[in-house]
Amino acid sequence: MKTNRSIITRMSATISKVENLTGLYALLVVVVIVLGLVTLPSITYYDDQLYEKTLNPASTLHPYDRGGVPFGTTPVKSQYPENSPYAGYVTTYLTPFSQWLADTTHHMGTTIVAHPGGIIDEILYNTRGFDTVVETSILFVAFGIASYLFRRET
Amino acid sequence: MFNLPTTNIGGQELFVLEFGDIVAYFSPYTTALFVFALIFTALAIVSRPEKQMDIAFGGDAYYAKVVDPELMRFQRFMAIACGLATLGAMVTGDVFNFTLFASLVGITNIGIVAAYRNRHVLNAAFQYGIVAMLATVPLFGGAAIVVASTGTLSMWELFTGAVAVPLIAKAFLVLGVMGEGMAPFYVAKAEITRAQGAPFILMVHVSSLLLFLRVAEIVISM
Amino acid sequence: MKKQTALIAGLAAGGIGVAAGILAAAGYLPVWAAEILAVVTFPAFVIFIALWWNAKSGEEDIPFIGY
């Protein structure tokens, strides 16, 4: 159908194709990024960061060194210090049961030590325990989908 | 100790839940969204999928598609995961936490339809997946700009008048949620809707609409 | 579902809704609580009352039509 196609019909035809979806979204992202680049000079970096990244390159523990006493306190800034009294300790993120174990025995570290990924470590160092749960859920769900698709017949 | 600074948008806070720096809050607005997500998650748990009827065109013949129990179980699992992610995104009081929940919603949405064997549906789900992956860039980028320019991620601080969040960060957040939830580009979703399993497919829509509603509140409040 | 059950459910829902309204008007119940109660009970009231008055009183079969 070529005759008399109004601009609206042509736009409708474009957006009604699934294959154009990615392109449309990408276009939108590019437009916003360009606008963002224009406004970039007006955005200033806030120096007094809560989750700072001042590293000590001389340290052997370089990327993860937050200073402080080993197995003791590390000076970590947090938004609401009263909510995380253990911030900076190795045992910051413990479930109530693990907390009890850690209080009564010497056999408990952190609950989330075994997960891969530097980002989780970063989060752990930044008093954001709940994020680690969501973060690992994303990995878990992605793995769940992949394994289901891999293992199903046909 | 916690007083929601923007009572004129979502109402007074009713209940506050603290996870360290992440302080989830229930205002009338977020509670309403939370309850709604809860209702539909419960529906996804208790209801069984419909038996789709197909018509053979040009005649009177129609047949009911069979429900594959294994597929149904996986879909239900993903729908519940999606519901939980939505519940989290509705009440969290932290921008980064919200973006994490949003991307969890995005990936579970794909999971709900990924196991379905119809080619059209898979095609649409593939495009949807690409957009959802693409969307993580503006989504986390938005959160990153927020933290770089204000030094905090907590909505309790960001919603106060003293903190100015750059417009571009807001635009990125909205754009990211649009991609994860596929908000105004419904073409792929319309194709996805052809898949079987109404209560589970419905979670795709519930989660994306609720995410959109939440991000509207966040962006207007900031 | 029996006809009786539908009537009881409908009347109970309606009764709770009306009672909530009266209590709120008299000041015994906060208005928002009454509103939430009304929102929850009103759909139940509408549906169950309608189910009640269209239910047959006898023991007839529900005819299975279609599909």
Next chain:
Amino acid sequence: MIEYLLFATFIGLLFHGIHRKVIARVQGRPGPPIWQEILHTLKFSFKETWIPKTASQTLFVAVVFVAIGIWSGALFILLSGGSLLLLFAVYLLHKIVEHGMGLSSGSPYGKFGAIRSVISAASELPLLATVAVIYLFTGSLSIADIAAYQQVHGPLLILAFPAAAAMYLVILSKMHYGPFSIIEAKEIVSGNMTEHFGVWRAGLEVGFALKTYVLLYAFVLLFIGPLPLGLALLLMLLVLISLSFVCAVTPMLSPYDTVTIQSLVTGALVIYIIVLGVVMG
């Protein structure tokens, strides 16, 4: 409480009847009596009721409850001067009801209706723009604050006319027989409502009546201001009749054309918002 809900239901159903009557008269037909929709609802509630064997039974029934529930909630939000954003949320959640209705039955017609309702979800966007414009003017999203603002500064209908136009479009897209009502087009039987019959349909009619009442009342309240009930009803009737005129003279658009038009309107509003933001500082 419940008495107000019943009142709103009857007025809403009456509005539906008037809507049909006006459309018929504009098109030169006699049309049904204006209380037709009330009779309709009663008729449906007396019809035999069961759940189709193919349906996802829990969902099939639950959406009816949700449909009535969310709009009764919306009515209370309006009356108690709650958050406008919450009203917007209810409007979006109505979409879920539409999807659920169509998907749960297993009927291909219902499915078509549901798919079209997914497509037509773009109709939410103008409302978000409306909310943003109102926030720019009043600095608050509490309906009580907005009403108070209008008593000082005059109706927003004049101050923020484009926002009112967008909201008008939103209400139009939810009217029966309108240019945007693709989900209940007659070529797909009754769209997503096809399989909901008997009591379920009566329940849905009650929910939709509340919806019409809430949307019209919200329009009057948000753009003209708080008025005594009689005057508000009169204005709602006027808005409704103007909507009926639009519905009567415009053909139904093709599904993706509705998306394009609504997105374009939203785009225009976004530009308006940006200009407004710059002007108002």
